[in-house]
Amino acid sequence: MKEKIMTLIQRERNLYILISVTILTAILFAFIFGNSMYSARNLQSMAYQIPEFGFIALAMMLSFMIGGIDLSVVANANTAGIFAALILTGVWLPGLNESNAIIAAVLVAMGASILFGFFNGWMVAKLSAPPLIATLGTMILYSGIGMALTGGKGVTGLPSSFTSFGTAELWGVPLIFVIFVLVAVILSVILNRMTFGRKIYLYGGNRIAARFSAINNERMAIAIFVVIGILAGIAGLIIISRVNSAKVGYGDAYLLQSLLVCVIGGIHPDGGRGRAAGVVCAVILMQMLSSAFTILQFSPYARKLIWGFMLIFVMGLNYLSERRAQKIRVDLLRKRTPQAD
Amino acid sequence: MIRHKIVTGSELILILIIVLYCIIVAVVNPAFWGFETLFDIIRSSSTAIIVALGLLVVMLSGGIDVSFMSIALFGSYTAAYMMITYKIDSLPFAFVVATLIGIILGMINALLVNWLKLPAFIITLGTQNFFHGVMTTFISDKTYGAGVIPESLSRFGSSTIFKVNTEMGVMGLTTSAIPVFLLICLTWFILYRTSIGRGVVALGNSEESAIRSGFDPLKIRLFAYGYIGALAGIMGVIYIAQVNAVYPNKLVGDELMIIAGAVIGGTKITGGSGKILGVVLGILIIYLLNNTLIFLGLSSSWNKLFIGTLLVISVAVTSFQARVKNRKNLIFTE
Numbered sequence A: 001m002k003e004k005i006m007t008l009i010q011r012e013r014n015l016y017i018l019i020s021v022t023i024l025t026a027i028l029f030a031f032i033f034g035n036s037m038y039s040a041r042n043l044q045s046m047a048y049q050i051p052e053f054g055f056i057a058l059a060m061m062l063s064f065m066i067g068g069i070d071l072s073v074v075a076n077a078n079t080a081g082i083f084a085a086l087i088l089t090g091v092w093l094p095g096l097n098e099s100n101a102i103i104a105a106v107l108v109a110m111g112a113s114i115l116f117g118f119f120n121g122w123m124v125a126k127l128s129a130p131p132l133i134a135t136l137g138t139m140i141l142y143s144g145i146g147m148a149l150t151g152g153k154g155v156t157g158l159p160s161s162f163t164s165f166g167t168a169e170l171w172g173v174p175l176i177f178v179i180f181v182l183v184a185v186i187l188s189v190i191l192n193r194m195t196f197g198r199k200i201y202l203y204g205g206n207r208i209a210a211r212f213s214a215i216n217n218e219r220m221a222i223a224i225f226v227v228i229g230i231l232a233g234i235a236g237l238i239i240i241s242r243v244n245s246a247k248v249g250y251g252d253a254y255l256l257q258s259l260l261v262c263v264i265g266g267i268h269p270d271g272g273r274g275r276a277a278g279v280v281c282a283v284i285l286m287q288m289l290s291s292a293f294t295i296l297q298f299s300p301y302a303r304k305l306i307w308g309f310m311l312i313f314v315m316g317l318n319y320l321s322e323r324r325a326q327k328i329r330v331d332l333l334r335k336r337t338p339q340a341d
Numbered sequence B: 001m002i003r004h005k006i007v008t009g010s011e012l013i014l015i016l017i018i019v020l021y022c023i024i025v026a027v028v029n030p031a032f033w034g035f036e037t038l039f040d041i042i043r044s045s046s047t048a049i050i051v052a053l054g055l056l057v058v059m060l061s062g063g064i065d066v067s068f069m070s071i072a073l074f075g076s077y078t079a080a081y082m083m084i085t086y087k088i089d090s091l092p093f094a095f096v097v098a099t100l101i102g103i104i105l106g107m108i109n110a111l112l113v114n115w116l117k118l119p120a121f122i123i124t125l126g127t128q129n130f131f132h133g134v135m136t137t138f139i140s141d142k143t144y145g146a147g148v149i150p151e152s153l154s155r156f157g158s159s160t161i162f163k164v165n166t167e168m169g170v171m172g173l174t175t176s177a178i179p180v181f182l183l184i185c186l187t188w189f190i191l192y193r194t195s196i197g198r199g200v201v202a203l204g205n206s207e208e209s210a211i212r213s214g215f216d217p218l219k220i221r222l223f224a225y226g227y228i229g230a231l232a233g234i235m236g237v238i239y240i241a242q243v244n245a246v247y248p249n250k251l252v253g254d255e256l257m258i259i260a261g262a263v264i265g266g267t268k269i270t271g272g273s274g275k276i277l278g279v280v281l282g283i284l285i286i287y288l289l290n291n292t293l294i295f296l297g298l299s300s301s302w303n304k305l306f307i308g309t310l311l312v313i314s315v316a317v318t319s320f321q322a323r324v325k326n327r328k329n330l331i332f333t334e
Helices: A002-010 A013-033 A042-067 A073-088 A098-126 A132-150 A160-167 A175-193 A194-203 A207-211 A217-243 A254-264 A276-297 A300-336 B007-026 B034-061 B068-085 B093-118 B120-139 B151-158 B177-193 B194-205 B207-212 B217-243 B255-264 B278-296 B300-328
Strands: B161-166 B169-174
Touching: A002 B217, A013 A276, A042 A073, A042 A175, A042 A194, A042 A276, A042 B151, A073 A098, A073 A132, A073 A175, A073 A217, A073 A254, A098 A132, A098 A160, A098 A217, A098 B300, A132 B034, A132 B300, A160 A175, A160 A217, A160 B278, A175 A217, A175 A276, A194 A207, A194 A217, A194 B278, A207 A217, A217 B007, A254 A276, A254 A300, A254 B120, A300 B093, B034 B068, B034 B161, B034 B169, B034 B177, B034 B194, B034 B217, B034 B278, B068 B093, B068 B120, B068 B217, B068 B255, B093 B120, B093 B151, B093 B217, B151 B194, B151 B217, B177 B194, B177 B217, B177 B278, B194 B207, B194 B217, B207 B217, B217 B278, B255 B278, B278 B300
Parallel strands: none
Antiparallel strands: B161 B169
């Protein structure tokens, strides 16, 4: 029994380290900040801030898992939000009543996001474009669409029945937070328990091996980028319902933060490794740090310094721990095999 | 001996696009045709071309750098800050300080990329924010306007090589065209006539074969990232001379457009292939669109849409060509 637990811990070592760091940080912050961190108000505001960023982070996680970075996630979310806002404010499809407009806005935003995701996937699958550079192009293109539509100005005045979705609560917990947890659990089950999920790991780990193991690489790439598009679309809708407006440039800082969350969450940028639970844990850790910075009144520049440093620092730590693990494996092998001399 | 053609197919297409676009704009709006537009584009694209040359070297080596604008800001801001606080009014001082800072920061990138063996994009995104944060937190985050900028800098920014009389008044070609030209020659010489330059291309094509032919990847990376750092420092000084002010938050964020220009110019992100002429043409197209869409009656908010479309088409065409070629030879890269 003990051995079983030990092997389980060994296998998920990084995840458990991350969970303990998060809990330790939570306890540490309780001593340092006390009530200003754990007041009901701050906890609730954290629960409101987590989802929009969380969805972008989950989308980025999927792109990491297949060994590419999707730069267009934030632009996709943003432009989908602008589409929805244009319908909700009656600029597009005027004459719809409010409830129909909301349905149309959600459908158009999600449709656009799926289409954007599909286009990314199509470029990667059918044209063999490197994901990083393909999504750099579509990132400029998608935000260019939003820019051309709005001229860089904000679309404001969304109907209150739509924005109430962003502030709705379920037993005191924000509805959007519940949705985020649900989606994260579903994604985790897909990744760990379903064929599609296993195929994502195989495809991400070694594409050439996947191709010759009867995995349809092209279909995989398109499917994953469509899922990324869906997650980005949800994030876009949450952002506009929370901010009560849509504007090009909302959430641009999420690009760095979502990369950071994936790296902290143990998703290897070369693909094929990582768990959704790690990313969710890292999102919570980031939100706690972010709240602490707000309480300490750090300038945006100081935040940039800390996020940038953390990204490099965590990658350095991962590198060292990986090298150590490899050395232990090599030593074990040496002990088991008799020496030739 | 293999003869390298100076102008290849893809560059010819870029030139054709530029010529066609110019004809269309000139037909719609004859005001486009004149020295003002030409000098304006050369002036605004000169800084971008300088860093794009450095980016070409890094991308040829199989890496990428998104921190160069942060480095440019760090170097030039620090140089200007020192000049203002210690009352040093000398242009060479600004260039030397900015270039040295650029080389040091660039080499930090190189060490991290070489050591961590992770995608250079993520590493340099981290250092981009880190460098910018260090500068604004530990040096200063104030803005210095036209009044306090050292005179030698602002004089350099507004100086011209020669002047032409036009209907709009006297127009001059900016002096920054000289460093651009010199750096193009230097980059060409390094890439095609020195051993380290060939090493850069070799490393980008295949790290394993570069090591086996005796190149040290660390040395090559130190050179490539140090080179873009040095160019970024030079570019930063020219930039503050041109705008005649020092801001703590400009430049950073513009790096993606430079990468877009390099990719439109045919530089491959996988390394080993890319040309100086292509990169210069790619940057020129971007600045041509930025500066002249207004002549077509489109506001500047359309820039990104056009550049994005151009970039997507260019990526699509080049990757599809490579795919067809690879499939024909039964090479599977994915």
